[in-house]
Amino acid sequence: MKEKAKSSKVNRAWINEHVNDPYVRQAKLEGYRARAAYKLKEIDETLGLIKPGQLVVDLGSTPGAWSQYVRRKMSPKTALSGGAAVGQLNGTIIALDILPMEPVEGVSFLLGDFREPEVLQRLAQEMQGQLADVVVSDMAPNLSGIASSDAARVENLVELAIDFAQHYMKPQGALVAKVFHGGAYEHLFNRFKGAFQVVKRIKPKASRDKSSETFLVGIGLK
Numbered sequence: 662m663k664e665k666a667k668s669s670k671v672n673r674a675w676i677n678e679h680v681n682d683p684y685v686r687q688a689k690l691e692g693y694r695a696r697a698a699y700k701l702k703e704i705d706e707t708l709g710l711i712k713p714g715q716l717v718v719d720l721g722s723t724p725g726a727w728s729q730y731v732r733r734k735m736s737p738k739t740a741l742s743g744g745a746a747v748g749q750l751n752g753t754i755i756a757l758d759i760l761p762m763e764p765v766e767g768v769s770f771l772l773g774d775f776r777e778p779e780v781l782q783r784l785a786q787e788m789q790g791q792l793a794d795v796v797v798s799d800m801a802p803n804l805s806g807i808a809s810s811d812a813a814r815v816e817n818l819v820e821l822a823i824d825f826a827q828h829y830m831k832p833q834g835a836l837v838a839k840v841f842h843g844g845a846y847e848h849l850f851n852r853f854k855g856a857f858q859v860v861k862r863i864k865p866k867a868s869r870d871k872s873s874e875t876f877l878v879g880i881g882l883k
């Protein structure tokens with residue numbers, strides 16, 4: 662009974678924090694599916710990565726907030742309708758996730774596991790021989806709580822994102838990837854330094870203080 666009571670208190674505290682979160686409220690007002698949109702927004706506004714006319718690949722896209730943000734950046738003169746960008750899309754957005762995603766107007770979505778070669782092949786086919794200008798990755802594994810295991814899972818996903826960028830991104834392009842502070846962090850930071858000319862570490866304001874997540878941005882392939 663004590664465990665259930667403790668769990669109930671934790672759940673109530675999380676719900677209270679979530680409901681009162683200013684980014685959650687702002688997301689509802691602006692029609693974003695998740696507060697995560699403001700993480701990419703701050704990174705983009707800091708570094709000027711996403712522009713109309715680009716090809717952007719969104720890895721780990723569900724529920725679609727990052728794709729929504731990119732969609733709006735590629736339609737600078739458009740109006741918003743029910744939270745969705747409508748109007749002329751100037752660019753190409755391809756999203757991928759292992760979970761279904763509700764359609765975002767103008768965004769091509771692929772359902773599949775990024776770790777499987779056939780899924781990567783489908784993604785490459787969807788790009789129709791073009792190279793990406795920007796690759797954004799909010800991919801994260803289901804964490805088990807076992808530090809060594811979780812670090813290995815995170816490392817694998819980020820390594821795959823780097824490898825994808827090296828093969829399917831323009832030389833002057835940029836990769837944004839979510840990482841977590843822990844056992845694999847310094848290794849991944851060094852992998853970025855080895856793969857990109859410029860590497861930035863950014864902890865957006867929308868990323869909760871108690872979260873160990875941060876974002877690495879690599880610009881210009883070596």
